Amino acid sequence: MSSPSAAAARPRSAAILTPTIDLLCVGGLSIVLLVPLLLTHPDEIAFVSIGALVWAQLLINMSHFMASYRIVYRDREMIRRHQWAAIWIPLILLGCATLALVDAREPPLLLLAFFVVSSAYLAWHYTGQVWGMMASFAFLEGVGFDKTERMLIHLSLRILLAWHVSWFLNFWLSRTSIPLAAFVATVYRFMTPVALLAFAVGGMGLLRVRQRIGRFPPLRSVVAWLALFVWYAAMLRWGLTGLFLVQLFHAVQYLGFPARVELNRAAAQAAGRNLLHMTLYGAGLLGVASLVSLLVPGPPMSIAAGLIGVDAGKVAPILLLYLINIHHYFTDGVIWKISNPEVRQELFAHVLPAAVESRGGQGPKKPRKVKL
Secondary structure: OOOHHHHHHOOOOOOOOOHHHHHHHHHHHHHHHHHHHHHHOOOOOOOOOHHHHHHHHHHHHHHHHHHHHHHHOOOHHHHHHOHHHHHHHHHHHHHHHHHHHHOOOOOOHHHHHHHHHHHHHHHHHHHHHHHHHHHHHHHHOOOOOOHHHHHHHHHHHHHHHHHHHHHHHHHHHOOOOOOHHHHHHHHHHHHHHHHHHHHHHHHHHHHHHHHHHOOOOOHHHHHHHHHHHHHHHHHHHHOHHHHHHHHHHHHHHHHHHHHHHHHHHHHHHOOOOHHHHHHHHHHHHHHHHHHHHHHOOOOHHHHHHHOOOOOHHHHHHHHHHHHHHHHHHHHHHHHOOOOOHHHHHHHHOOOOHHHHHHHOOOOOOOOOOOOO
C-alpha cells in the first residue's frame, strides 16, 4: 500500500477526460472499427452511405474547428496576444480566396494552388496532432521522450506525411490530363511501400523508451501513433471514403482537449455548475457547426475531382472550407504549446498543480513544443 504522502503526490486523474474515454478518442475506437473492415472489405465499404458519412464527418469536423475558435476568440486578451493567427492570417487567406474566385484562367491555377496548399497543411496537421497526443499523454504520466526518441518518432511521422501528400496528388492528378500525373503516380507507388519504413523507425523510438525507463510509453501515446497507420491504410484502400472516415476520427481525437480546457476554466470560475456549463458548451459547438455545415454544403474533397470547370457558386463554399482548414492549423499552432506554462495550466489544471509544474520543468519529461 502506498504511503499517504506518495498518494497525495499523485495527480487526481492522469487523463484528459478519463483513461477509457481518452483511449477510445485518441485512436482506440478507430482501430477497433477500421481494422476489421480493412480485413473483410478489401475494395469498398458497400454498406456505408457516402452521403451520411459526409454529413457526419462535416458536423464533427466543424465542431472541432469551432472548439479551437472558442479558445482563440474567447476574449480580447487572447485575440490581442495572438493577433497573427486571430486576425492577419484570416485576412491573408480571404485575400487569396478572393483572387482565386476572380481568376478566369483555364485551368483555374490559383484555385488549384489553394487546394494543394490546404491538402499539404492537412497532412502536416494530421501527423502533428498525433505527435501532440503522444507527448501530452506521456506528459500526464511523467514519461517524456529524449532527443533520440523524439527524432525517431518525428521521422516516422514525416514519412507518413510524405505518403499523405503523394496520395493526395495522385488522387487529384489521376483525374486530370496534366502531364505531371504520370510522374506523381510513380512517386505514389514508391512511397506506399516506403511508408512501412515509418512503422519500423517509430517502433525503434518506442523501444528506446522501454529500454531507458523499463516500460513502454503510455498506451494512449502508442495507440495514437498506431491509429495513424490504420487511418492511412483506410485512405489507401477506400480512397475518398477512407479520407472522410479519417477526418471524422481526427476530429474525435482532438475534441477532448478543448473540452478539458473549457471544463477546467468552468471549474475555476463557477464551481458546482460544471455540468450545466459543459452542456451549454457542447450544444453551442454543435449548433454553430450545424449552421456552418448548412451554409457551406459538402467538404472540400467531395468535388475535388471536378474542380476544373466548376462554376463560382460551387467554388465559393469549397474555398471557405479550405480557408477554415488552413486557419485551424495556425490557431492550433498558438493555443497548444505545452512549453507555455499558461497552456499547461489550462490543460492540466485538473491534476495536482505541483505535479504539473514538476513535469513541466527542466529535463526530458517536458515536451519542447506540442501542436495538436
